[in-house]
Amino acid sequence: MSNFFALIQNENMKIYRKNATKVMLIILLGMILAAGLIIKLNQPAPKENTQWKQSLVQQNKMYQQQMAQVKGSKQAVNYYKQTIATNQYRIDHNLKPAQGMTLWSFVESAAPNAALLISIFAIIVVSTSIASEFDTGTIKLLLIRPIRRTEVLLSKYLSTLMFAVFCLIVLFVFSWLIGGIMFGFGGAAEAHLSYINGKVYETSWVLAIWKNYLLSCVSLFMMVTFAGLIASAFRNSGLAIGLSIFLMMASSIIIQLLGGYSWVKYVLFANTDLTQYTTGTPLRSDMTLSFSLTVLAVYYVIFVIIGWLFYTKRDIKA
Amino acid sequence: MNSKVEAEKKPAVKLEHVTKKFGSKTVIDDLSFEIYGGEVFGFLGPNGAGKTTTIRMVVGLMRMTKGNIFIQGHSVKSEFKQALRQVGAIVENPEMYKFLTGYQNLIHYARMIPGIDKKRIDEVVELVDLKERINEKVKRYSLGMRQRLGLAQALLHRPSVLILDEPTNGLDPQGIRDLRNYLHDLTRKEGVAVIVSSHLLSEMQLMCDRIGIIQKGKLLGVETVNEFVQEGGEKVRLTVDDGAMAARVVKEKLAIETESIEPQAIELAIDHEKIPVVIDTLVMSQVKIYGAVSVTKSLEDRFLEVTGGKGLV
Numbered sequence: 001m002s003n004f005f006a007l008i009q010n011e012n013m014k015i016y017r018k019n020a021t022k023v024m025l026i027i028l029l030g031m032i033l034a035a036g037l038i039i040k041l042n043q044p045a046p047k048e049n050t051q052w053k054q055s056l057v058q059q060n061k062m063y064q065q066q067m068a069q070v071k072g073s074k075q076a077v078n079y080y081k082q083t084i085a086t087n088q089y090r091i092d093h094n095l096k097p098a099q100g101m102t103l104w105s106f107v108e109s110a111a112p113n114a115a116l117l118i119s120i121f122a123i124i125v126v127s128t129s130i131a132s133e134f135d136t137g138t139i140k141l142l143l144i145r146p147i148r149r150t151e152v153l154l155s156k157y158l159s160t161l162m163f164a165v166f167c168l169i170v171l172f173v174f175s176w177l178i179g180g181i182m183f184g185f186g187g188a189a190e191a192h193l194s195y196i197n198g199k200v201y202e203t204s205w206v207l208a209i210w211k212n213y214l215l216s217c218v219s220l221f222m223m224v225t226f227a228g229l230i231a232s233a234f235r236n237s238g239l240a241i242g243l244s245i246f247l248m249m250a251s252s253i254i255i256q257l258l259g260g261y262s263w264v265k266y267v268l269f270a271n272t273d274l275t276q277y278t279t280g281t282p283l284r285s286d287m288t289l290s291f292s293l294t295v296l297a298v299y300y301v302i303f304v305i306i307g308w309l310f311y312t313k314r315d316i317k318a
Numbered sequence: 319m320n321s322k323v324e325a326e327k328k329p330a331v332k333l334e335h336v337t338k339k340f341g342s343k344t345v346i347d348d349l350s351f352e353i354y355g356g357e358v359f360g361f362l363g364p365n366g367a368g369k370t371t372t373i374r375m376v377v378g379l380m381r382m383t384k385g386n387i388f389i390q391g392h393s394v395k396s397e398f399k400q401a402l403r404q405v406g407a408i409v410e411n412p413e414m415y416k417f418l419t420g421y422q423n424l425i426h427y428a429r430m431i432p433g434i435d436k437k438r439i440d441e442v443v444e445l446v447d448l449k450e451r452i453n454e455k456v457k458r459y460s461l462g463m464r465q466r467l468g469l470a471q472a473l474l475h476r477p478s479v480l481i482l483d484e485p486t487n488g489l490d491p492q493g494i495r496d497l498r499n500y501l502h503d504l505t506r507k508e509g510v511a512v513i514v515s516s517h518l519l520s521e522m523q524l525m526c527d528r529i530g531i532i533q534k535g536k537l538l539g540v541e542t543v544n545e546f547v548q549e550g551g552e553k554v555r556l557t558v559d560d561g562a563m564a565a566r567v568v569k570e571k572l573a574i575e576t577e578s579i580e581p582q583a584i585e586l587a588i589d590h591e592k593i594p595v596v597i598d599t600l601v602m603s604q605v606k607i608y609g610a611v612s613v614t615k616s617l618e619d620r621f622l623e624v625t626g627g628k629g630l631v
């Protein structure tokens with residue numbers, strides 16, 4: 001197994017020595033910086049608000065009335081309940097709500113787009129790592145070592161996942177820095193309020209952000225595995241990259257189009273967004289978190305087995 | 319040199335009834351032969367004969383449809399790791415990672431087999447004469463430099479079986495000579511078994527101890543280079559004062575047809591023992607003889623003869 005560590009080292013060397021990878025990291029950093037600048041420049045100067053408690057009390061009153069009117073919709077009721085409880089918590093504990101963008105709200109708002117970008121990068125990395133060695137012919141010198149093809153494939157897959165984690169760390173650190181520079185490092189101490197089962201808790205922003213990242217990674221994880229399967233099966237990195245990114249981008253449209261059918265719940269993309277069980281509403285009322293996790297697991301196992309078979313069993317003709 | 323090999327009798331590489339089909343097309347047909355430590359085995363055949371396909375099966379890149387291959391007694395099918403631990407190889411062109419330097423490429427391969435230290439890498443770099451350029455990216459290498467780097471990665475782990483598919487491709491004359499000398503040392507001093515496939519037939523003649531000729535996936539025969547060349551019969555070239563007269567004399571007195579007649583020379587395809595008889599006869603018939611040379615056929619002539627002269631680069 002010490003050998004396996006060496007394989008990971010090799011794959012990492014091949015990933016990070018490529019110019020394409022360096023460009024990806026630069027794009028990621030550039031995107032965060034641009035987002036910070038755009039928000040900063042378009043944000044009105046914050047007014048000093050000493051009356052915030054009164055305005056929260058007023059807001060809560062208004063929400064109470066509105067909640068009474070929308071009784072039928074469980075989702076809306078939940079939303080009002082959460083906002084009211086959070087506001088009340090602020091009043092009780094003397095926690096002034098933030099004005100405009102803060103360090104942490106910037107880190108949070110950068111997450112969805114950056115996660116999509118990182119997914120695209122990870123798809124490109126896994127497809128190139130697996131398929132491009134067939135194009136360049138280096139696969140021949142790679143697979144004539146006393147090492148099983150399974151181990152080679154696994155090292156490529158794990159190195160890609162490590163690359164994705166690395167990107168997330170870069171994203172976290174850099175968006176924290178940019179958030180601090182643009183909106184003040186004073187915001188770093190801000191409390192994060194979460195609403196769990198009808199109660200409000202003060203939790204850590206760091207945890208909240210990483211939970212957010214992790215949920216976005218469900219789609220990343222599945223699409224990287226899918227791209228790996230296509231790359232192994234067709235030995236063509238362009239096809240693997242194109243098809244995976246296309247499906248990922250089109251996933252919400254696909255789900256909308258199929259929304260009417262009951263079997264839509266078995267479609268991969270109906271289950272990759274787990275926030276439907278935390279903050280949103282499930283796509284279909286008969287879907288639960290454990291149902292989605294089961295569907296994801298089944299897809300995952302199928303992707304892995306097919307990809308593995310293609311990679312390990314076929315002749316190398318390159 | 320073959321006596322030592324004969325005594326050991328343990329093949330380094332052994333092919334047993336190896337057959338490979340692509341779909342219904344049989345590309346390798348029931349190939350069986352053995353290669354021993356201490357010899358350079360030349361794998362010869364026209365384009366598309368199946369040399370590369372055979373090598374791919376030996377190194378586990380392709381599965382065989384039938385048969386089995388053993389490397390130092392380990393089956394490539396069932397003991398892949400033990401078998402491949404013994405092998406260093408170049409398959410077709412030595413394609414390396416172009417975005418890495420030569421040295422990084424070697425580190426990459428060194429990591430995949432335990433027991434290769436920095437010193438060994440430097441040693442191999444020195445050996446293939448790439449020291450000055452080893453820290454440059456491979457995309458800036460010439461073909462010959464890539465070939466040298468390919469050789470370096472094949473030698474890193476001191477394999478007991480070295481397989482080189484067209485290793486002289488792209489090498490300059492000095493490189494070819496170095497390779498030849500190095501292969502000679504490897505086999506004689508370290509008992510390594512070397513398999514070389516090449517189109518440079520004259521090269522093979524200098525480099526190889528035995529050659530196997532393959533055509534359309536079938537083995538036409540395995541012989542030592544000397545046997546192979548001589549089997550076509552010996553030729554004698556006699557320099558004389560009058561070629562036409564000499565030809566007439568041997569035809570009338572000895573009933574031997576002359577292969578070629580020049581004004582001042584004739585060439586005869588005759589057995590070794592017949593040479594003095596011919597010379598005696600000519601002398602007695604007043605033909606002046608200025609010289610007699612025995613001309614062995616070149617490997618190339620023999621190769622063309624055996625394979626029917628078709629489909630050769």
Ligand SMILES: Nc1ncnc2c1ncn2[C@@H]1O[C@H](COP(=O)(O)OP(=O)(O)OP(=O)(O)O)[C@@H](O)[C@H]1O
Nearest residue numbers: 317340343345363364365366367368369370371372
């Ligand atoms: N992937 C493949 N599918 C079908 N046929 C193939 C495949 N690869 C090789 N062949 C066929 O197998 C035969 C042997 O090819 P191979 O590459 O082994 O020849 P070779 O002796 O190495 O030739 P060369 O001297 O040109 O390198 C050829 O007829 C070739 O067309």
Ligand SMILES: [Mg+2]
Nearest residue numbers: 369370371410
């Ligand atoms: Mg070939």
